Each structure stands twice: as structure tokens, then as C-alpha cells.
Amino acid sequence: MIKEAIVLAGGFGTRLQSVVKDVPKPMAIVAGKPFLSHVLHFLKKNNVKKVVLAVGYKYQFIESYVMDNLQDIDLEVKFSIENEPLGTGGGIYQAFNQISGESAFVLNGDTFFDTPLQDLAHVMEANDAEIVFALKKVANGERYGTVKLNENSSVADFSEKSFSDEVVINGGQYLMNRSIIDRFPLTGNFSIEKDVFQRELPQIKAFGKIYDGIFIDIGIPTDFEKAQNMLQNVS
Template identity: 45%
Template sequence: MTNKAIILAGGLGTRLQSVVKELPKPMAPVQGKPFLEFVFQYLIAQGIEEAILSIGYRAEAIRAYFGDQYRSCQLKYVIEAEPLGTGGAIKKAAELCGEETFFVLNGDTIFDANLKALETIFLQQKADVALSLKAMRNFDRYGLVEIDGDFRIRAFQEKQYCEAGLINGGIYLMKKSVFDLAVFPQKFSFEKDFLETYLDQLKIIGCPLDGYFIDIGIPEDYERAQRELIVE
């Protein structure tokens, strides 16, 4: 199984400033530990042995706390001198990844999905990029993702109220070589400028997976994390 992951951890956490001041969002304390520590615990349980963190705002807070290893997981860092967007951050971090395929996760989200299951479908479908998808009900905070019977993504819908559907769970498995498709700017959005733009030129699939999901991007869910996440 692929054992390397890129973690996007450069976020400022603007909407969390009322409860978390002067910290990068992934370092927001949950039960006395940085939220990012729960992300590492999940990755290790899934068999990840090396994580490359893309860090920006208050980068030193993350690096000083975790150093170059967390338990059995080796850590490397890529510093964004200025925000690169999700696409620019992934592309830059991928240069440190010695493998052709790797996982990508957000440092402010936990989706307790089975990475092996995601990789199995990725390989079976001979995909270029695989997205984890999470079934949700009564939501307006996320855009809807439409797939066909072969898991191929057919459309990304804008954020709007939806009674039920699949959302992007924030975990990707992808090939480094997809960035050879075009000359990308230093700063770009992986979602808008890559996934949506090259939907017809690459095989981009979505895999519905089960698992606990939480995104601490808003104060309400940050408070929910305090109640629900368990320190190991």
C-alpha cells in the first residue's frame, strides 16, 4: 500500500480566530493536544509511514511541536513563503515525495476512511486521481460531487442546501505525474483549477467511503471536536 501522505497545514483559520488566536488552524487545541496530532494518529493507524507537511502561517509552531517524527511516522516540511493555494501546495510538496503515488489530506479535517479501500478502487479503475467521498444529509457547507456507476466523477456542484448527497471527504490518492499535464502557476486551487478543469482529460474518480467525519473550519464543529475526539 502507498505509505506516504501530504498534509495541507498552512491554513490561517480565519473563521476560528474567535476561539483560536495566533495559531495555524491544524494546531487548534482539542482535549489538550493539537488537532493535527489526531490526524497523525489516524494516518499511522492506516499504515502511513511518512508525511510531508505543507506549512505557512506560523509554520514554526508546527515544526517546533512535532519535529521530524511523530511516533512511527517520519515528518518532512515544505514552507509556503506566501499562500500557494491547495494546488500549489500539493505540487510543491510532491517534489519531496519519492513515490509516484501518494495520499493528500487536509490538516483541519478528519475523515476516518479506509485508505486501503480507496487505493484498491484507484488501482482497479486505473485512475489518475481518487477522491474520498462522504455521504451527508441536510448540508449547505459543502459542494455536491456526482459520480457514475464506474466511480468516475461527472460533476462538482456549487455549495447549496442539499437534503442528501456525496461531498468531497478531503482525502485524495493521486499520481505525481498529473502535474505534467500542463504548466501550472505557482499559486492555484487544486479543486477549481485542477480537478474541475481537467475532469474530462484525466480519469478522476470518487469513492464513497464510511467513517467518522469532522472539519474544524467553523467554531461549532471545533467545539464538537472537543466532545467527540478521543486522545490515544
């Protein structure tokens, strides 16, 4: 069982400025509480004990919230502070310095995907994988890169945004082994998706599994509003 997770919580929330101002995107209020609260509750429900928050932009809001609510959060929380933007890749690589195990769950701090999280560990073990993605079928992929699987559920391809009627996307949730960091030692600001997952895919033991749980990405105002009702009774 995997007990540690990294949450990417350093987003600027640029596309949400019309509805959320002056706080990091994970602190946007959704269904009566910061969106980050829903993510942390999900982790606790899935038997995670320690979370490293990769923070940057106005991280003091997140730090203050966590410290004021530690008893309710009931997780060991560490902060990986980005003094300058590191992108998803740099943020994850830096946060892994505070992970004690060989693998950790990685979650986007602006996405909620209700999956049986520990199932990713079973997929990793069964396939001797380095990374396992939680995937979701969506009506269209115009906002997301799409994922194609081989028959054995290994990842065949990460594609650009798609306008097809139904596509499979990365749900912003995966289990990653630190061997990826050791083999591809990038530094500074970089994208984990483009600079590692896509570019180095032939060299990575990457697998995926499709789940049908509730999925919402609050990155744009319309989906932010949808999340208000969607998460009302989830956590």
C-alpha cells in the first residue's frame, strides 16, 4: 500500500480570474470549502498518510489553511516551496525530495477524480511499471491531451487535444516511481507531461487504467461552477 502523495498546488489560476481572485487555484471555494480540502479528504479516504504540497504562488494562503485545520485534515503535511515557478516537472522532482518511499501518488491540485487510488499500486506491481495513470473517458478532449493504450494496458501514445466525441484522458492522477527522476534528471522549470511522459515514453514502463468515478477539473469558470454541485456530497 502506498502511503505518500504529492499534490501540485502552485497554480496561478489565470483562467479563473473572473471568479477567483487573489488566492492560489486550489484555495478556490467549492461546495463550501477550499478545493484543496476535497483533495486532501480524498487522499485520507484512500489510506494516504503523508502528503507533500508543491506550492508557489501565494503559498502562504495554503500554508495558513493547512496549519489552522491540521486536526480535521488528519494527514502529515509537508510543503515543497517553489521560490520560482518550476512547472509540473520541476515541482514534482523537488517534492520527491520529501518522499521517503520509492513511489508516490501525484495529483493535480485543481482536479478531483474519485478513484480507488490504491488500485494503481496493484497495477504497478502486476506490470513492474514505473508509472500508472488513472484515466477517464470524457465526451470530448478539446481541453485535454489524450492517451492511447496497447492491448496489455501499457501506454502507447500521449496525443494532443482532440475534438472527437469520446476520448480517454489522463485524469491528473498517477502513481510514479522515483526511478523516472533518476533516469531523466532534468532541472529547473519543465513540463512533466511534455518533457518526460511524451518525449521519453518509449523508455518508460508506463501503464494506464480507465476509471469511471466523478471527474472535474476546475480550471475554467464553467467547470468551476459545475464542481459546486458535483462535490456537494462527495467529501
